[in-house]
Amino acid sequence: MKFADGFWLNQRGYDVNYVNQAYDIVEVENGFMVVATPFYGRERYKLLGSANLEITYTSDIENVIKVNITHHKGYKDNGPHFVLNKGDYKPTVTIDEHKAVLVSGDTRVEVSRDSWSVSYYYKDKKLTSGGWRSTGVIFESAFKQQARLATQADETFWSYPADENRTYIREQLDTTVGEYFYGFGEKFTTFAKNGQNVEIWNADGGTCSDQSYKSVPFYVSSRGYGIFVNSSDKVSFEVCSDTVSKVSFTLPGESLEYYVFGGEDLTQVMKGYTDLTGKPSLPPAFSFGLWLTSSFTTSYDEATITSFIDGMAERDIPLQVFHFDCFWMKGLEWCNFEWDTEQFPDPEGLLKRLHETKGLKTCVWINPYVGQRSRLFDEGMEHGYFIKKKDGSVFQCDEWQPGMAIVDFTNPDACKWYAGYLRKLCEMGVDTFKTDFGERIPTRDVVYFDGSDPIKMHNYYTYLYNECVFNVLKEYYGENKACLFARSATAGGQKFPVHWGGDCSGNYNSMAEVVRGCLSLCISGFGYTSHDMAGFEATATPDIYKRWAAFGLFSTHSRLHGNQSYRVPWLFDEESCDVLRFFTKKKGELMPYLWAQAIKTHEVGVTMMRAMVIDFANDPACLTLDRQYMLGDNILVAPILNEDGIAQYYVPAGRWTDIITGKVFEGGKWYTHKCNYFEIPALAKPNSIIAYGDFKRDFEYDYLDGTNFTIYELEDGKTAVCPVYDTEANKVFELTATRNGSKIECSYTETKANFKITVANTDKVAEVTPTVGSGKVIIDL
Structure with missing residues (x-):
């Protein structure tokens, strides 16, 4: 949020109270607490009527410092709260007449007793700091409230309500010249977020907007540190935009808590973040193979999908997973978890044949909504398994399925009920689930079983939804044998892989959007990622299909999926079959390497598909690259994003070898050259x-x-x-x-x-x- 009007003034309608001094500092468990005042000096008359802040600095995980800024601590916090791991690390704290210092491993924070100054360091390197006009509590005036109320009529069920929250806590951290910022979840805008306003609010907005299916209040800096705001509310970040030399983050309410992660490099920062929020689970090895789906609104039955599977086998294209999209169930009845027996008269037999005769794993589409015509609607309504309105009735809308309700995953019995139907599908032979949706969650006039704040539940809902489904698979198939194909996520969602990028289109601009989205998601703590190869909307040209096949099979997870048309390669051209076969087999050959990298991701927390800045932050040319990436430690990939077949990419220092062509490239240079359809720059790192x-x-x-x-x-x-x-x-x-x-x-x-x-x-x-x-x-x- 922007509160400033230029540098000197505040916007009309806001009363901004900035911290000006550390009035008192006292030691607390694992840290110290500062009584921070908006005035400077110790005259007694100043002690009356001021909006003080209590700021605590603590650490229980090495190189991770927690900062809590509280205005009124008596406010009621109904949650939900992110699931965070607690460590047993004991920092060193020193307080003297000049400053207070907390040291956590090689990371430390120093707070001056004089004019307000907070600085964070890793060893001798200053990471960031805050000072004059940085930390503050902000009150909204009646004028501003009326202006916001006037917009209320335009809100949807899942908009952020205009008539809520009158108080904000804001923190603002300094930047250095040449510093870049990345992350915030899956973002399709420019990868380096400098100059952008980033709102942490999940939405079903496609890949061509600034909205996100997966919003995560975590960002990293090219200088080697990370910031995580511990709230599922709508956190607003101004990344060198409100004040061009600072990053600010604002949260409605009486308290703001954030974590600072120091590190030798971004790999260590991501390790610290996933130590706190959870490591990416290890998906089963089969999930790295090629997935093919029925597509969404296409017509399909057992004969149709069998023809696709047989067609792939006849063309020697290795297929690992077949996915049944929405219409495995009858229309208007999603979700009822029942096969449409008109299209699939023998579902158990079909799944058995796919397993035993075709050698395939299977996946079915689900979502957390129950349409009014579903056999489960009355059952869920009777037992109170749905999100309710304040008057006790079931929340319903028509914006996906007519009269649909939404499962309330804060109700343990609702989780058991929902999971029970999924378990029956596992017993039938389903291996995994595509957990679609979870972003359009209502915020107004609704209540949850556990009393959670509906606004904070909007982003957090996806965590509970995917956790419920993931646990079914983990319990049924065992540890390291569970995986989803999930669209929505928030902080901690990396524990329930795999995530795909949502509704993209079959064109090169959309393909580039997907690359940026994958890189942003992965630098936000997510280990694995995927996308709809050749695009979801519209039907790609054969040219785009072949280029996207190369990119898709040099991603961690590879799925062919579409909306109104099928994605089998022979419907594009025969060369598409050859290209898909070539890259599927190439990925299969790389499985010893990819599997080892996946295990490293699971154990350490560094992502498999990673932006160049993660490994090469010391190379200025790598700081803003968003059309190429490292796939694991040792392979540089540069998807071809134009109809001319021109590859353009940067190679860091050393002698790199293209693993497809065998050509050697001297590093420290940009390269531009044309590639045929059986080429994609995939360069092995020297040493x-x-x-x-x-x-x-x-x-x-x-x-x-x-x-x-x-x-x-x-x-x-x-x-x-x-x-x-x-x-x-x-x-x-x-x-x-x-x-x-x-x-x-x-x-x-x-x-x-x-x-x-x-x-x-x-x-x-x-x-x-x-x-x-x-x-x-x-x-x-």
């Missing part, structure tokens, strides 16, 4: 090892037997390491390569498999047979 598996058809296979470990541009004195895991996520092997002059010494753990070691850009290959105990190979260059 890396990439494992290529002996892929046949199934993405779950032995990731060691017959694998080719390729060493890329290993420099003298450098060491590269490549672990291998089985599909149960057990580490079964590790190869280490060290170069000394013209020799590469390769050592490896005991193995019962055959594999080979190749040195890229040479003819050097070492064949390795099973060994007892560790082994060693010397490759003479």
